[in-house]
Amino acid sequence: MIIASLAGRVDGDVTGLAGTVTVNGGDMKLRATVSDTSIQYGPSLSFSSISLEKPGSFIVDFIPQDKDVRFQFMNTARVMDKPLNLTYTHSRGANKTVLDGSLVIDPANKVSLNHAVGSNNFRLKYNYLHKGNTTFEPTYDFSKNAWDLAVSQRVFGDDVVRASYQSSSKILGLEYRKMRSVNGSFKVSASVNLSEPSKFPKLSGESTLSFEM
Structure with missing residues (x-):
């Protein structure tokens, strides 16, 4: 197919x-x-x-433009009878290795860690799903000593409204994703850099259509 x-x-x-x-x-x-x-x-x-x-x-x-090859391996282990999902990613051209791990505590709670090997780049994220419709995602970046926060809300069935704030860059974002019934979706987003005097929002839109041949 x-x-x-x-x-x-x-x-x-x-x-x-x-x-x-x-x-x-x-x-x-x-x-x-x-x-x-x-x-x-x-x-x-x-x-x-x-x-x-x-x-x-x-x-x-294989990324032709950069003449680069990236390898990604996934595995799952059990920690105290909880699934721990592990991902190892290595980019040969950039000589960069990234480790990702996510521990699923229960259907509503998940803890994730991202680390670039050989650096002090650690990101720790907590994912909490409230009543199946609202998701809270606080993230702490150890290298920047900064918190990020995202909140998502399901509306009109499977549509999602997401608000986010990156404290290190002072960027406030708002996104609406519409899941269409016929093999497609579209997304509208706006972001504001609160550190800029004008604070003029940047707007973008994206539409996707999928089909089988």
């Missing part, structure tokens, strides 16, 4: 397109992503990545 998706976005004065084609072959998936980062001055299509994936096990990404 082949699944394709097409996404268009408007970010200020910049308009772009991106397309993804996924070929499912049993336990494996082959995915190619084509991007057009800006169509403002004419089309310039290029492959963003070519990926081979075994869901829940590994992903190998």
